[in-house]
Amino acid sequence: xxxxxxxxxxxxxxxxxxxxxxxxxxxxxxxxxxxxxxxxxxxxxxxxxxxxxxxxxxxxxxxxxxxxxxxxxxxxxxxxxxxxxxxxxxxxxxxxxxxxxxxxxxxxxxxxxxxxxxxxxxxxxxxxxxxxxxxxxxxxxxxxxxxxxxxxxxxxxxxxxxxxxxxxxxxxxxxxxxxxxxxxxxxxxxxxxxxxxxxxxxxxxxxxxxxxxxxxxxxxxxxxxxxxxxxxxxxxxxxxxxxxxxxxxxxxxxxxxxxxxxxxxxxxxxxxxxxxxxxxxxxxxxxxxxxxxxxxxxxx
Amino acid sequence: xxxxxxxxxxxxxxxxxxxxxxxxxxxxxxxxxxxxxxxxxxxxxxxxxxxxxxxxxxxxxxxxxxxxxxxxxxxxxxxxxxxxxxxxxxxxxxxxxxxxxxxxxxxxxxxxxxxxxxxxxxxxxxxxxxxxxxxxxxxxxxxxxxxxxxxxxxxxxxxxxxxxxxxxxxxxxxxxxxxxxxxxxxxxxxxxxxxxxxxxxxxxxxxxxxxxxxxxxxxxxxxxxxxxxxxxxxxxxxxxxxxxxxxxxxxxxxxxxxxxxxxxxxxxxxxxxxxxxxxxxxxxxxxxxxxxxxxxxxxxxxxxxxxxxxxxxxxxxxxxxxxxxxxxxxxxxxxxxxxxxxxxxxxxxxxxxxxxxxxxxxxxxxxxxxxxxxxxxxxxxxxxxxxxxxxxxxxxxxxxxxxxxxxxxxxxxxxxxxxxxxxxxxxxxxxxxxxxxxxxxxxxxxxxxxxxxxxxxxxxxxxxxxxxxxxxxxxxxxxxxxx
Numbered sequence: 198x199x200x201x202x203x204x205x206x207x208x209x210x211x212x213x214x215x216x217x218x219x220x221x222x223x224x225x226x227x228x229x230x231x232x233x234x235x236x237x238x239x240x241x242x243x244x245x246x247x248x249x250x251x252x253x254x255x256x257x258x259x260x261x262x263x264x265x266x267x268x269x270x271x272x273x274x275x276x277x278x279x280x281x282x283x284x285x286x287x288x289x290x291x292x293x294x295x296x297x298x299x300x301x302x303x304x305x306x307x308x309x310x311x312x313x314x315x316x317x318x319x320x321x322x323x324x325x326x327x328x329x330x331x332x333x334x335x336x337x338x339x340x341x342x343x344x345x346x347x348x349x350x351x352x353x354x355x356x357x358x359x360x361x362x363x364x365x366x367x368x369x370x371x372x373x374x375x376x377x378x379x380x381x382x383x384x385x386x387x388x389x390x391x392x393x394x395x396x397x398x399x400x401x402x403x404x405x406x407x408x409x410x411x412x413x414x415x416x417x418x419x420x421x422x423x424x425x426x427x428x429x430x431x432x433x434x435x436x437x438x439x440x441x442x443x444x445x446x447x448x449x450x451x452x453x454x455x456x457x458x459x460x461x462x463x464x465x466x467x468x469x470x471x472x473x474x475x476x477x478x479x480x481x482x483x484x485x486x487x488x489x490x491x492x493x494x495x496x497x
Numbered sequence: 498x499x500x501x502x503x504x505x506x507x508x509x510x511x512x513x514x515x516x517x518x519x520x521x522x523x524x525x526x527x528x529x530x531x532x533x534x535x536x537x538x539x540x541x542x543x544x545x546x547x548x549x550x551x552x553x554x555x556x557x558x559x560x561x562x563x564x565x566x567x568x569x570x571x572x573x574x575x576x577x578x579x580x581x582x583x584x585x586x587x588x589x590x591x592x593x594x595x596x597x598x599x600x601x602x603x604x605x606x607x608x609x610x611x612x613x614x615x616x617x618x619x620x621x622x623x624x625x626x627x628x629x630x631x632x633x634x635x636x637x638x639x640x641x642x643x644x645x646x647x648x649x650x651x652x653x654x655x656x657x658x659x660x661x662x663x664x665x666x667x668x669x670x671x672x673x674x675x676x677x678x679x680x681x682x683x684x685x686x687x688x689x690x691x692x693x694x695x696x697x698x699x700x701x702x703x704x705x706x707x708x709x710x711x712x713x714x715x716x717x718x719x720x721x722x723x724x725x726x727x728x729x730x731x732x733x734x735x736x737x738x739x740x741x742x743x744x745x746x747x748x749x750x751x752x753x754x755x756x757x758x759x760x761x762x763x764x765x766x767x768x769x770x771x772x773x774x775x776x777x778x779x780x781x782x783x784x785x786x787x788x789x790x791x792x793x794x795x796x797x798x799x800x801x802x803x804x805x806x807x808x809x810x811x812x813x814x815x816x817x818x819x820x821x822x823x824x825x826x827x828x829x830x831x832x833x834x835x836x837x838x839x840x841x842x843x844x845x846x847x848x849x850x851x852x853x854x855x856x857x858x859x860x861x862x863x864x865x866x867x868x869x870x871x872x873x874x875x876x877x878x879x880x881x882x883x884x885x886x887x888x889x890x891x892x893x894x895x896x897x898x899x900x901x902x903x904x905x906x907x908x909x910x911x912x913x914x915x916x917x918x919x920x921x922x923x924x925x926x927x928x929x930x931x932x933x934x935x936x937x938x939x940x941x942x943x944x945x946x947x948x949x950x951x952x953x954x955x956x957x958x959x960x961x962x963x964x965x966x967x968x969x970x971x972x973x974x975x976x977x978x979x980x
Binding site for chain 1: 519521522530533967
């Protein structure tokens with residue numbers, strides 16, 4: 198029997214949850230009811246077998262990407278390659294660095310292929326593909342912790358902005374990081390580009406040789422990791438303020454390069470409670486929003 | 498713990514075939530999904546990924562129903578199968594914890610990126626430790642690895658009680674306190690041993706379903722009753738075999754000749770003088786400071802609770818048994834010419850009575866009840882009318898289980914429940930580094946009630962469909978342990 202992914206509406210009746218192997222997607226579409234229904238059906242159809250498709254080329258996807266040539270066949274695999282190719286000339290990167298965003302993009306594409314939606318997103322474990330019809334907007338908030346005192350920052354993606362992908366990478370994630378960033382969130386034109394860039398920038402937030410950083414060969418943890426014997430970050434001890442600044446500077450230099458090259462639209466880098474923002478024009482300090490949230494709370 | 502997913506061993510690695518990624522997994526490590534792991538060479542599911550507070554609001558796949566037929570009160574129709582939330586699949590990408598996106602609306606924000614890990618949870622454990630030994634004063638701080646994780650709460654019959662965890666220790670103190678609390682709660686909930694030290698008291702190793710180890714000594718028995726009650730229960734068996742019996746107890750020490758039970762049996766006075774405060778005849782409070790010696794007192798020499806015998810009543814050669822409430826400590830004395838009690842070899846029939854006390858004392862255990870609340874996010878939640886689920890639980894239309902184990906749902910607001918962790922499958926609890934505990938919770942209800950609740954009827958799956966999709970983990974069935 199063919200392995201079927203899990204598909205269920207969340208109890209809010211609006212969002213769709215898709216799960217297969219290591220992939221979890223939260224999907225939400227807005228529009229006419231019939232369109233949403235068709236979009237979700239299409240998402241489930243496209244999701245079925247998608248993991249198998251990827252796994253057929255898994256060996257290849259786990260090897261360093263060739264910056265000039267792509268021998269991959271699958272549409273998602275090729276998208277992964279295209280997303281990492283701009284980085285492949287100067288550093289080690291495999292198409293796997295863009296797998297989550299590329300899958301999110303694929304599912305969103307399948308939905309938009311059959312339905313007229315005003316707004317939609319596919320969230321693949323934090324890597325998000327967005328759709329915004331004219332006049333629509335999407336608010337993205339950075340939050341320190343769910344029980345904390347409100348949002349750190351917020352940014353709005355308007356339909357006429359180029360942002361259609363959001364991704365976050367860091368050392369706490371399920372995939373390994375070569376850097377020490379707690380989180381790097383990237384806004385880009387596509388989810389696959391955002392995913393690849395977040396990985397690259399998070400790797401750049403680093404203090405090479407620092408004694409408080411514990412590293413371990415990736416394949417000692419996961420024998421078939423695409424990172425092979427490269428050292429991945431396992432723990433980051435105490436860092437002083439100037440060291441945090443140095444590490445974030447290294448990361449934001451990389452982010453600015455990518456911004457200048459048109460590969461990203463913006464990034465927020467976070468390490469040990471410090472946040473640096475690169476490139477987003479609409480980022481506001483959270484305090485305002487927090488105050489507004491407090492007002493809401495008081496009137497509730 | 499063994500899944501029905503097969504695996505092939507390659508050296509010390511195993512190859513998982515739960516999905517086509519076919520990860521090689523090293524011992525002690527997990528695959529790419531973080532769901533399957535290599536546990537001593539066996540492939541196991543490790544993911545109680547259904548987060549307590551999120552199960553409902555974020556769509557934990559609920560216990561599936563049979564398509565037809567009425568509910569017979571069981572969790573599912575087939576009595577040998579309990580479908581639990583454990584490993585039900587993440588309802589949310591929690592496994593990529595550091596940065597994750599909450600796809601719900603907060604403050605008019607459609608989407609939120611969380612840059613620290615995980616989720617926040619109200620939860621804790623209530624620990625019952627069957628011992629009379631003094632563990633520490635009420636309200637004393639209980640520590641794990643030096644961090645405050647809870648406190649000693651009011652004692653119960655034959656037991657000392659600890660209340661651990663809760664939101665203040667999890668999130669209110671230092672980062673280390675939160676982490677240590679989370680670790681301690683998770684280990685206790687997963688039936689692993691945890692060493693706890695009590696300020697101004699003892700160090701105790703607690704492991705659910707096992708005897709407590711107090712200051713390095715494993716407790717064996719839970720007392721059958723207080724000292725006075727023990728006198729009442731065994732007075733008849735002592736009559737004619739010994740002149741006096743003292744049951745030493747931290748709370749109420751009993752004295753046979755003065756006790757109502759002794760009076761009824763016409764046991765003559767012995768001229769015994771007890772220290773401590775007399776409550777009623779033959780019942781004494783505070784004969785000694787509490788401790789880890791005889792009967793939960795500090796004493797190692799039971800004679801220290803006695804004053805000199807009254808020469809008007811006492812006579813040389815009189816015999817006396819002193820025993821603790823568990824029968825664990827016992828000594829036999831005879832008065833010498835100066836009316837001083839001298840320890841002698843205990844006669845066999847008295848030894849039998851001590852053994853009888855021991856026999857009637859049940860094995861001392863630590864029991865751990867996990868307590869958590871699924872209420873807050875229900876009310877703030879995202880379902881059309883989430884309070885209906887709360888009401889449905891209160892109206893007993895919806896049954897709540899945790900890892901398939903029955904729970905007690907507290908009356909009052911929210912869905913706050915307690916569950917005996919020993920009835921849950923191994924490794925049922927996980928954590929997110931927020932820190933917060935991750936626990937399974939299942940809601941079971943009639944299909945018709947589910948529809949009335951506004952359930953998602955299109956997505957109800959028959960049990961059989963689960964079988965074909967490598968999602969079922971067989972659990973040992975323990976008769977009588979699971980409702």
